[in-house]
Amino acid sequence: MSVGRWLAVxxxxxxxxxxxxxxxxxxxxxxxxxxxxxxxxxPAKAPAAPHAxxxxxxxxxxxxxxxxxxxxxxxxxxxxxxxxxxxxxxxxPAPSDSVRTGPELSMMGALHPPExxxxxxxxxxxxxxxxxxxxxxxxxxKMPSYxxxxxxxxxxxxxxxLRQLRPPAAGAAAPAAGGHGGHTTP
Numbered sequence: 001m002s003v004g005r006w007l008a009v010x011x012x013x014x015x016x017x018x019x020x021x022x023x024x025x026x027x028x029x030x031x032x033x034x035x036x037x038x039x040x041x042x043p044a045k046a047p048a049a050p051h052a053x054x055x056x057x058x059x060x061x062x063x064x065x066x067x068x069x070x071x072x073x074x075x076x077x078x079x080x081x082x083x084x085x086x087x088x089x090x091x092x093p094a095p096s097d098s099v100r101t102g103p104e105l106s107m108m109g110a111l112h113p114p115e116x117x118x119x120x121x122x123x124x125x126x127x128x129x130x131x132x133x134x135x136x137x138x139x140x141x142k143m144p145s146y147x148x149x150x151x152x153x154x155x156x157x158x159x160x161x162l163r164q165l166r167p168p169a170a171g172a173a174a175p176a177a178g179g180h181g182g183h184t185t186p
Contacts, residue, residue, distance in 0.1 A: 063114035064156055072161025075154045079146065089168035100142045102134060109165040117159045122147040 076082070082092035088106040095101060108117075119126050124141035128134060136142050150158070 061115065063118055063159065067156040067158075067160025067163075069157070069161040069164045071154075072157035072159065075150070075158040076161055079149075084143070087165065089166075100144075102143055103129075103132070105162060106165050106167045109163045114159045114163055117162045118155060121145075121150070121155060121158060 076087075077092070082090075082095065083097045084095055084100045084102045086092075086095050086104045086106075088104060090106075116127075120143070122145060124143040124145055128139065128141045134142055146155075
C-alpha cells in the first residue's frame with residue numbers, strides 16, 4: 001500500500017471518529033433539550049449543594065378544609081361527649097359526669113379555629129383553661145385524649161361539627177348549672 005493510500009485511510013478513520021464524537025455530543029444535547037446543531041455540548045455543571053432539610057420558614061399546620069358535620073355529630077354521640085359537654089339546641093342526654101364537666105359547646109364554633117378543636121380532642125393537655133373547673137388537681141385536663149381512638153377522618157368530621165355549632169335563637173333555654181357557661185368572646 002502506498003503512503004498516499006495510508007494517509008487517506010488514516011484521515012478517513014480520524015474523520016469517522018470525530019464525526020461519531022460530535023454526533024454523540026449532539027444526541028446528548030438533544031436529549032437534554034439544549035441542542036444547537038453544529039455546536040458541542042458544554043461541560044455538565046456541578047450538582048447544586050444538597051438542600052438543607054427542616055421546617056420551611058413561616059410554615060404552619062393548617063387544618064384540612066371540609067369534613068362532614070353530620071358524621072361529626074355521630075362521632076360526638078359515639079364517644080358520648082354529651083356526658084361531659086352540654087350542647088344547647090341539641091337533643092342529647094343531659095351531662096352526667098360531674099367530675100369531668102366541660103364547657104357548653106353551642107357557642108364554641110365561632111370562638112375557636114379548627115386547629116384548637118383538633119388539639120383539644122387529640123391532646124387536651126396542650127391548653128387547659130384555668131378557673132372554670134376543667135383542670136384536674138395536678139393541673140392536667142379533665143378531658144381524656146381521643147388521639148388513639150379516632151381516625152383522622154373522624155377527627156376532621158368531629159371538628160366540622162363543633163365548628164358549625166351556634167347558640168340557639170334568643171328565648172331558648174339558658175345553659176344548665178354545673179360549669180357549662182363562662183366563655184366569652186376573646
